[in-house]
Structures are given as structure tokens and as C-alpha cells.
Amino acid sequence: MSTPWRNLSDERRERLRAAFVAWHGADLLLEAEDDAEPPSRPLFAELFAAATAPGRPLPAAIGRALLADPALLQDFNLLLTRTARVHVPRAAAAASGALQRREAGGYSLRVVPSRAGDGQVYLLIEVPEGQTPPRQLVISTPDGAICKEELPPPAGRTIRLLKDADDALPRAFARPDSELFLS
Amino acid sequence: MPSGRGRVLAASQSSALREVFRQLAEIEGPNGAKFTQRVLIALAARIVGRAYETLLLELCHLVRAAELAGRRAPGDMGFEWLFWGIELARASAFRAAFAATPAQTTSEGATLRYPEGDFEVRFGRMPMLAALMEFLVSFLGYRAVADAAEELAAEDATRQAVSAVAKRLARQLYAALRDHLPTAQAQRKLHAVTTFLQQEAGEGFSAHDINDEAVLNFWLANIASDAAGDFRGFRTTMLAFLRLRRLLLEGDSLQALAHPLAVGGDAQAGEVEFSAEAVLPPVVEEDPLEQLQEPPAASIKAYNKRELAALQLPVAETTGIAALRLSYLRAETFGAWQNRLTQALRRESGDVAALIAAGPQATFTDCVAALTRLAEHTRCVMDATLYVLRRQRGDNGSPTVNLDAFASQRQAFNAINRAGFDNAALEDPERRVAFEALANALAPISKALATLIETFKDKAWRASEADDRLLFAAAFKHLYGVGEDQ
Structure with missing residues (x-):
């Protein structure tokens, strides 16, 4: 049964007004626009998957968005900081030149030339005693370039990763302003 | 007088909020949308009505529960593991996620211990809270939420401290929403x-x-x-x-x-207080479409995404549509026509005058036929479901049952080529629970569709379609300035 409008008390009209505003306001927000413009930013869910899923390369669209959007890069770095097991921060301001060694949380990471002298380098990660070996390394640079690498199982306590010396990963590793994240 | 395009753009005042909700609706995994439409509508209503304080308080307790459980787990991750580690935001998924952690839970929810007393966040509330989290991250930014989580993760946090964090988030949200x-x-x-x-x-x-x-x-x-x-x-x-x-x-x-x-x-x-008077309606009422997307029924693909979207309004507003049946048909046909016009104007592409002249892509008859097909499909799924449940009970068409009905149900089962309707369903006792849940959900959907089919039975709605089309075309020309400044 419907109460005539004129018989509604002020209080009920006010309730009805608030309910209508909430309900129809939701309609206005959710009414589907067919063929709407694609989202201007990646979803946070996509960032999370990109940051935390080992073995899955960084999607190209996310990589481009991180290069173009400093605020998104800040969110991505914060997400990595909060979700990674080990965060190797930027080197001290005094540091200059290419870094070959970085340390944090008991982990030691080094880049050493391959003995074969064929222009390749090893990234060596020493896993502390009692720690589960990390499965993923992400290196983030201030300009938004991200290197993401799935790590092989360690031999003993050392994870070895062979790369060309001019590959993006060793170059990002050497930058004092880069941050490293082990997960 | 503004141009047609000007009118379309002027209508997009809440575009930032609309984009956030569109993004929430588009989060999908291999098994469907992360959030159900009902959860999104309920969240949008609370955001628009600024009735989100209680939800924020619950969310803060849930973030704390996730932080404490995540930090104690081998992955040592913060609250993110719960909110983005789950593919489908359903109560059962949250129940399972907490069950795999050292968190304290009951059959109803996750329990937080505080000096002032326990606080329980119910699993049934978590889909809505997860949607609110996704909304906050999009609208306030991840930093604001992460900062809050740092405070909420304190081992010695009190209920008062959690409430203070929730109030701060409420103030931030209040300010951020002001112009949207x-x-x-x-x-x-x-x-x-x-x-x-x-x-x-x-x-x-x-x-x-x-x-x-x-x-x-x-x-x-x-x-x-x-x-x-x-x-x-x-x-x-x-x-x-x-x-x-x-x-x-x-x-x-x-x-x-x-x-x-x-x-x-x-x-x-923004100095809002949490109050017992701010009682909100249950997030998930007895909504059959919600039940379909919730385990155990969710393991059976009764409807695809397009069908689920088409069912939303007829199931939620059956009596309203029955009372406004012509308006519903006009909205479904001419409304879609209007959408194409606004898209063309927004993108400055396409000949709007030609689109108006071309008319709607679907007729009233098409619209009623689509409802009828949905009703027939629903009946078919119901028959197949009954067949599974009969077979599970060991009923193979014994002389005591109606053999015609049994044969028809078997035929329906064989005709459906969707996930869940395979021969293993007839014997696996674990699948029976899913089909029982499906049967419960399908009954009200079938009833709603039957009501609407009955509503459209007299065909009187056909009479006005030709005139309506001319009326709407003239209205669109006027609205979008076709022949004026187009």
C-alpha cells in the first residue's frame, strides 16, 4: 500500500529523500555506458599482480604507465616495499658511481663479471641462514623503469643469475638511486 | 543553447566517481567479476548517501585482521594479501582465506581481540568491505590506506585507536568526495x-x-x-x-x-561520529543472483555474463517493471539507441543524424523475446538441476515417478553445454550441494521472469511502438541539436 505524498510526515519525506538520493545516485554512478573510454590508469589489482606474481613478466601496459605516471610509480614502489620480504633502499646520498654490491636484511647481492670474459655478469644473492630463498627480484628506478626477474633456486645459499653486462637488470642494479625488492 | 556534444559532456559531472565504479565492475578473474552488481550498488548508495562510517570502521578492523594474519604467515605480507589475493569477493572466499592463516575465526567471521572487548567482522560483510577498499585505493590513493594500515597493525591497538583511524579515513573521504x-x-x-x-x-x-x-x-x-x-x-x-x-x-x-x-x-x-543509529541494511539480502555467484552454486555456470546483466533489473525490480512495462521496453530499446547517439557525440565520430534516422537496433518484440529466452533457459536449467538431484537420490525414472517429466529433465540436462552440467555431476555427492543451492536460487528467478512474461502476454504494448519511435527520434533531434548546430 502506498501512502499519499501529502500524508507523509516531514520526517518520512526526509527519509525518502535521503534514500532516493542514495539509491538513484548509485544508479547514476553505475549505469553502464557502452563502449566507454578505457580506464586512464591501471587497476590497483593489476599493479598488485604485477608486483607480486613471481614468474609473470611485468605487463607492457603497466611498464608504460609506470614510466609515464610518477604518482603511479610511487604507489608501485610502496606496494613493493610493503609486500616484498626484503627492501634494499637507495644508496646513501654520498654514494656515487656504479654499485657492485648491495645489502639489506642479512641478504647480500653482488654483480660479478663472468670468468668466461664474454661480456656477461653474474648476479649473486646470498640467502641468510634459516631464510626461505626469494623467488623474485624487482628493481625500480626513479624514472619508472622496472626490471622484474624470476629467481632460480639457490645452489647452497647462493642464487646465481647470468645476464649480459649491458642488460637492463645489472645496469639498474648499479644505479645508486635504484631500489631492490626481494620476494 | 549548448551544442549536442556540449549537452552530453555537461551530463558527465560525476565522471571521476563513475570511472572508479566502472573500474570496480570491470575487475575480473577467470571465473567472473570480482564484485557482484549488488555489492557495487550497495556501496555506491552508501558513498552517495555518505553512509559509509560504519563500513569504514568494519573495514579498519578487517585491515587489522589481515595485517596480523599476513605478517604471521610465511609470505610476511600486509593486508594486501587478503584484498587482492582473492579472485572473487565472496563470503566463502574470505572464509577460506582466513582459514589458511593463524587468525582467530568463528563460523561467522574473523575475531579481533582488544582490551575493550572482541570485535567480529562477519564473512558476509567482507565482499562489501573489499569493494570499499578497492574504492578507497582508487579514490583516496594507496598511500592513505597503507598509512592507515601501519597504525592498525600495531600489536597493542585498541578499539578506540581503530575507531580513530576509521574516523580519519571518513574525514579524508568526505573531503575527497566533496565535488564529485x-x-x-x-x-x-x-x-x-x-x-x-x-x-x-x-x-x-x-x-x-x-x-x-x-x-x-x-x-x-x-x-x-x-x-x-x-x-x-x-x-x-x-x-x-x-x-x-x-x-x-x-x-x-x-x-x-x-x-x-x-x-x-x-x-x-567531516567530524562524523559512529553511531548505533546509523544502522545500514544488509549488504546481501536474499538475492538469487547473488546466490548464483556464491559457492557452492557458483561452480555451475547457469548463466553467462551477458545473461546475468540482462537479469539484474528484471529480478531486482519485477513488480516495478510490471507496473511500468512500456517504460521498461522503451528504456531497453530506445535507451540503447540513445546510448549510441551519446557515444557518437562524445567521440565526435559518426553521423548523429544518420544514427537517429536509422532508429533503434532492437524492437519491443525483440526485447520481450529476449526475456522469454531467458525464462526458457532458466526453466531448462531448472529441469537439468532437478534431473541431477533426482539421479543423486538414486532415482533413475522408477515407475513411481512421472516418466514424462523425468525424460524432459534428462533431455534438458543433455542439452546444456555449460560448466557443471557433466555426467560426473550425477554421481559426485559433493556436487549435489551445489545443485541444491542452484535450485534454491533459480526458483525466484524463474518466478520473476514468469511474472514479466505474463505481464507482456496481452501484446497491447505493441500498439505504441511505431509512434514512440517517431516521438523519441524527434526528442533526440531536439536534445542533440540535429538540424540546429550539429
Whole structure:
């Protein structure tokens, strides 16, 4: 049964007004626009998957968005900081030149030339005693370039990763302003 | 007078909020949308109505529970593991996620211990809270949420401290939403609609005066009026009348939504207080479409995404559509036509005059036929479900049962080529629970569709279609300035 409008008390009209505003306001927000413009930013869910899923390369669209959007890069770095097991921060301001060694949380990471002298380098990660070996390394640079690498199982306590010396990963590793994240 | 494109762009005042909700709706995994439409509508209503304080408080407790559980787990991750580690935001998924951690839980939810007493976040609330989290990260930013999580993760946190964090988030959200909410627009719309109804039916108008004629006349009279609150879109106009009609009929039972701000605070400053009076309606009522997407029924693919979207309004607003059947058909056909026009104008592509001349892509008959197909498909799924349940009970068409019905149910089962309808379903006892849940959900859907099919049975709705088409074409030409400044 419907109460005539004129018989509604002020209080009920006010309730009805608030309910209508909430309900129809939701309609206005959710009414589907067919063929709407694609989202201007990646979803946070996509960032999370990109940051935390080992073995899955960084999607190209996310990589481009991180290069173009400093605020998104800040969110991505914060997400990595909060979700990674080990965060190797930027080197001290005094540091200059290419870094070959970085340390944090008991982990030691080094880049050493391959003995074969064929222009390749090893990234060596020493896993502390009692720690589960990390499965993923992400290196983030201030300009938004991200290197993401799935790590092989360690031999003993050392994870070895062979790369060309001019590959993006060793170059990002050497930058004092880069941050490293082990997960 | 603004151009046609100008009118379309002017109508997008809440575009930032709309984009966030569109993104939330588009989060999908291999098994479907992360959030159900009902959860998103409930969240949007609370955001627009600024009735989110209690939700924020619950969310803060849930973040704390996730932080404590995540940090103790081998992955040593913060609250993120819970909110983005789950593919489908359903109560059962949250229950399973917490079960795999050292968190303290009951059969109903996750329990937080505080010096002032325990606080339980119910699993049934978690889908909505996860949607709110996704909304906050998009709208306030991840930093604001992560900062809050740092405080909430303190081992010695008290309920008071959690409440303080929730209030801070409420203030931040209040400020961030200030220029984005369609609240004023919706208020103007209500005023315009009630004023119109008073003019048409007098001060004593009621829900029964909301009919197809009123909706159409109102739309035609207000189509180009910004003062009325933007009634350009026929579909949203129809929805406004549908909502008002239901509120007038069920006002008392829906009053729980009517607490946009809890008492006791300075709303202008965002100083809202949590109050027992700010009781919100349950997030997930007995909604059969929600049940279909919730385990155990979710393991059976009764409907695809398109079918689920098509069922949303008919199932949620069955009696309203039955009362406004022509308006529904106009919204489904001419509303889609109008969508194509606004897209062409927004993108400055396509010949709008030609699109108007081409007319709608679907007819009223197509629309009713689509409903009929949905009803037939639903009956088929129900028959197949009954066949599974009979076979699970060991009933192989014994002489005591109606053999015709049994054969028809078996035929339906064999005809459905969707996930869950395989021969293993006939014997696996674990699958029986899923089919029982499916049967429960399908019954009200079938009933709603049957009601609507009955509504459209007399075919009188066909009579006005040709005239309606001319009327809408003329209205679109006027609205979008075709022949003026196009």
C-alpha cells in the first residue's frame, strides 16, 4: 500500500529523500555506458599482480604507465616495499658511481663479471641462514623503469643469475638511486 | 543553447566517481567479476548517501585482521594479501582465506581481540568491505590506506585507536568526495519528479500514479532542462521513477538507507561520529543472483555474463517493471539507441543524424523475446538441476515417478553445454550441494521472469511502438541539436 505524498510526515519525506538520493545516485554512478573510454590508469589489482606474481613478466601496459605516471610509480614502489620480504633502499646520498654490491636484511647481492670474459655478469644473492630463498627480484628506478626477474633456486645459499653486462637488470642494479625488492 | 556534444559532456559531472565504479565492475578473474552488481550498488548508495562510517570502521578492523594474519604467515605480507589475493569477493572466499592463516575465526567471521572487548567482522560483510577498499585505493590513493594500515597493525591497538583511524579515513573521504557526488543532482531530480506528479495527480499522489504515461510525459517535458537535474537519458529517468515508486510503496522497510550522516558530528568538517543509529541494511539480502555467484552454486555456470546483466533489473525490480512495462521496453530499446547517439557525440565520430534516422537496433518484440529466452533457459536449467538431484537420490525414472517429466529433465540436462552440467555431476555427492543451492536460487528467478512474461502476454504494448519511435527520434533531434548546430 502506498501512502499519499501529502500524508507523509516531514520526517518520512526526509527519509525518502535521503534514500532516493542514495539509491538513484548509485544508479547514476553505475549505469553502464557502452563502449566507454578505457580506464586512464591501471587497476590497483593489476599493479598488485604485477608486483607480486613471481614468474609473470611485468605487463607492457603497466611498464608504460609506470614510466609515464610518477604518482603511479610511487604507489608501485610502496606496494613493493610493503609486500616484498626484503627492501634494499637507495644508496646513501654520498654514494656515487656504479654499485657492485648491495645489502639489506642479512641478504647480500653482488654483480660479478663472468670468468668466461664474454661480456656477461653474474648476479649473486646470498640467502641468510634459516631464510626461505626469494623467488623474485624487482628493481625500480626513479624514472619508472622496472626490471622484474624470476629467481632460480639457490645452489647452497647462493642464487646465481647470468645476464649480459649491458642488460637492463645489472645496469639498474648499479644505479645508486635504484631500489631492490626481494620476494 | 549548448551544442549536442556540449549537452552530453555537461551530463558527465560525476565522471571521476563513475570511472572508479566502472573500474570496480570491470575487475575480473577467470571465473567472473570480482564484485557482484549488488555489492557495487550497495556501496555506491552508501558513498552517495555518505553512509559509509560504519563500513569504514568494519573495514579498519578487517585491515587489522589481515595485517596480523599476513605478517604471521610465511609470505610476511600486509593486508594486501587478503584484498587482492582473492579472485572473487565472496563470503566463502574470505572464509577460506582466513582459514589458511593463524587468525582467530568463528563460523561467522574473523575475531579481533582488544582490551575493550572482541570485535567480529562477519564473512558476509567482507565482499562489501573489499569493494570499499578497492574504492578507497582508487579514490583516496594507496598511500592513505597503507598509512592507515601501519597504525592498525600495531600489536597493542585498541578499539578506540581503530575507531580513530576509521574516523580519519571518513574525514579524508568526505573531503575527497566533496565535488564529485551526484547528490545535488539526485535531489533536484526528486524535487522535479514529485513536483510533476503533484501537478498531474494532485498533492495526494501516490505510487499508483507513477505509470508509463507519467514517465514519458515527464521525460519529454524535462529532456532539455538542466534545472530539473539532468533527465536527458530516458533509461535513468525510468530508473528514477522506478526507485521513487518503490520507496513510496516500501518506504518504512527501506528507511535504513536514510541515515546519510550519523548524528552527533560536525558534518561540514567531516567530524562524523559512529553511531548505533546509523544502522545500514544488509549488504546481501536474499538475492538469487547473488546466490548464483556464491559457492557452492557458483561452480555451475547457469548463466553467462551477458545473461546475468540482462537479469539484474528484471529480478531486482519485477513488480516495478510490471507496473511500468512500456517504460521498461522503451528504456531497453530506445535507451540503447540513445546510448549510441551519446557515444557518437562524445567521440565526435559518426553521423548523429544518420544514427537517429536509422532508429533503434532492437524492437519491443525483440526485447520481450529476449526475456522469454531467458525464462526458457532458466526453466531448462531448472529441469537439468532437478534431473541431477533426482539421479543423486538414486532415482533413475522408477515407475513411481512421472516418466514424462523425468525424460524432459534428462533431455534438458543433455542439452546444456555449460560448466557443471557433466555426467560426473550425477554421481559426485559433493556436487549435489551445489545443485541444491542452484535450485534454491533459480526458483525466484524463474518466478520473476514468469511474472514479466505474463505481464507482456496481452501484446497491447505493441500498439505504441511505431509512434514512440517517431516521438523519441524527434526528442533526440531536439536534445542533440540535429538540424540546429550539429
